[in-house]
Amino acid sequence: MYAIYTTGTPRCYTGPNFGADIETLAHDLIDEAGDRGSMLNDEGGDLEALFRMVYPLDESELDDDETNPPAPQVTPDLLIRAAAVIWDEHEKFIVVDDDYRGKVHATIAEVETEIRTRLGGEADDYNVGRIADASHTYVRSLSGYVDSTIAQDRFAKICEQCRYDD
Numbered sequence: 161m162y163a164i165y166t167t168g169t170p171r172c173y174t175g176p177n178f179g180a181d182i183e184t185l186a187h188d189l190i191d192e193a194g195d196r197g198s199m200l201n202d203e204g205g206d207l208e209a210l211f212r213m214v215y216p217l218d219e220s221e222l223d224d225d226e227t228n229p230p231a232p233q234v235t236p237d238l239l240i241r242a243a244a245v246i247w248d249e250h251e252k253f254i255v256v257d258d259d260y261r262g263k264v265h266a267t268i269a270e271v272e273t274e275i276r277t278r279l280g281g282e283a284d285d286y287n288v289g290r291i292a293d294a295s296h297t298y299v300r301s302l303s304g305y306v307d308s309t310i311a312q313d314r315f316a317k318i319c320e321q322c323r324y325d326d
Contacts, residue, residue: 164189164239168253172196172246182258186234190214193246200242206232210242279319290322
């Protein structure tokens with residue numbers, strides 16, 4: 161499985177994204193970016209071609225001698241460049257993992273079980289259901305909590321907000 165995510169703190173993060181292959185990953189990255197994906201069109205070149213691979217112009221929008229650009233060769237470098245534009249993030253913080261082995265917990269119940277395991281003996285001090293809801297990451301092709309894509313400090317803040325008052 162492929163994954164793309166950031167280890168930084170981007171201004172407009174729509175990830176993480178997952179895909180069975182790199183082309184699916186590219187499609188999900190652009191599709192989930194919404195209006196920000198159109199920024200790739202403004203970049204021109206292979207980034208515009210990547211955007212048009214997902215959102216081709218309708219034939220009625222093309223001039224007589226104009227065609228949609230051919231789909232580019234999708235590479236990790238191209239995805240990193242695209243994510244940097246969409247997420248407003250520096251490329252050095254973006255990771256494309258072509259052998260992602262993180263477990264995706266697809267239901268809230270699975271997320272709660274995973275978080276109880278993670279919290280250990282302290283789990284009863286927290287509203288684990290609220291933590292699970294706050295930590296659950298929606299991904300178009302998968303829904304789930306993906307442990308490695310939630311920063312430790314962010315998880316700690318979520319837990320602190322969900323601690324039961326003594």
